[in-house]
Amino acid sequence: MATKLAVNFGDVTEAYRRISNFIHKTPIFTNNKINELTGRNIYFKAENLQKTGSFKARGAINSILKLKVENSSVAGVVTHSSGNHGQATAWASKSTGFSCSIVVPKYSPAVKMAAIKEYGAELIQCGPLPTDRMAACEKVAREKNYEIIPPFDHNDVIAGQGTIAVEFLEQVPDLDAILVPISGGGMLSGIAIAAKHIKPGIKVFAVEPEGKILEKCLTSGERLWPNPPQYLDTIADGIRLQQVGHLTWPILLELVEKEVFTVNNEEIKAAMKFVFQRLKLVVEAASGAGVAAVFSDRFKTLDSSIKNIGVILCGGNVDIDHLPWY
């Protein structure tokens, strides 16, 4: 069945070969306390320590390196992003000698906008709706002959994010399940493609903020989200989008568990604090969501055969002057 999907395992291994000199092989963290509390072995993949502070570096640089080979007439790249993908695209452009414009909503965290500027990209502000971003992005692409690098709904981005699973299963071959925070689904679909190919019995779970209703969509096989696309009311600004992508959706539907972990702001905050205090890592709220799932009631009900569980600490780009527990 997997051959029908837009991205396959070959795309992921090809991406890994392409990007591995540019990215960090991020380390795995474990913690006795959380293993004791959960009665399982939890492995944290520290993508907060990735270049640009999030996993987004993988997909962005994969897309741009491929573009460079396949379409040398393009003058540069442009993207719209809540921050992490923008930062990653700016960095990837600089690393590969491309021009770059980044469209960001006006209310983006200052720390993320500053980082984008630091990578030498042009910053273009737009309105607050998902549709505002698209429009601004397309305008830049047209006017400057730039290629759009979407944050998740793009085969090369999905393949790039999938390299997380290649690394993770190399580092911890015994993983029985992986928990992945989801927004548009680029990381989750990429990880599912790679992990299920390497280890067909592995379970790949989504972790969502309240209000995303992903479990209902996956169970019914239908996109039940209201249009136009909405943002969720969550402190996890990296995973605010309610709808998943149109390229990622069929992948999720085929490969990801229907059972979804839903976490609220208080749980995310507590999990973030746990990571700061115990792992001594700075993580953003989207990473906290993944950890919150491990502390959830639903997690306790997982089959006891699921012993070794991976959690993606997807990013660390939090404004440390405005940590959510202050």
Add this chain to the structure above:
Amino acid sequence: MATKLAVNFGDVTEAYRRISNFIHKTPIFTNNKINELTGRNIYFKAENLQKTGSFKARGAINSILKLKVENSSVAGVVTHSSGNHGQATAWASKSTGFSCSIVVPKYSPAVKMAAIKEYGAELIQCGPLPTDRMAACEKVAREKNYEIIPPFDHNDVIAGQGTIAVEFLEQVPDLDAILVPISGGGMLSGIAIAAKHIKPGIKVFAVEPEGKILEKCLTSGERLWPNPPQYLDTIADGIRLQQVGHLTWPILLELVEKEVFTVNNEEIKAAMKFVFQRLKLVVEAASGAGVAAVFSDRFKTLDSSIKNIGVILCGGNVDIDHLPWY
């Protein structure tokens, strides 16, 4: 000359063999931004990711493992500590099956006291002066037939902390200098012994909070500090002690550069923030002190032959509900 000192390189390699199954080989972090800003290559040794959240785990477990072999009649161990050494001793005792009491001043950060209790040690509170700690500690030792594991002025503790340098120079053989935050001097003297033996040309520098007057002492060769021992007014609670130890002093005098980096609270705070934001690591203020030295005016005046510089991020046990910039 080194043969006159109480601890030699053989003690450090012996310690490394003894403790290496218990501790983490902590990773090295680099950051393009700080290299760009300083024009040198800075390597951070992340001892905040060490067991118990600080380098103190090394000296504590070395002392206890050695004690276990050499004096099996001892009923347990006791120490006095501002927190990190206490936590480390509690952990080391638990890891090796020893009973343990920890004497801590009443105003110690709650996060440190909770951690000590979690390792199963008995917590004994004492008054605020350095001399209060000693007295309480000696009382417990007498009454319970416990051995005292001092925080720094102890050969096995010094040898244990020296293992940091063995690892660091294995990971980054090209280091020209190492910057080490100092309180009693256990870590600095241990590192100096090991680093100067492995690489005699390397420079080992102390980093101190304002008011410690270590440069004046080292230059004159005299202990100019007022008695009884005082605490400095610094946010870096891990390095508050003004005087260095009596065992560590001759080692420092012989092996450490006379030029000392002195940093104030504002500099420490800014450096801590840099580490949180850029390295995505949670560090305590004492670690911030080491990083602040890299941003100092004195650092700019270092000889240009000193290109590759190691900085010890000595601990990560900060109360994240009371970060100093809030």
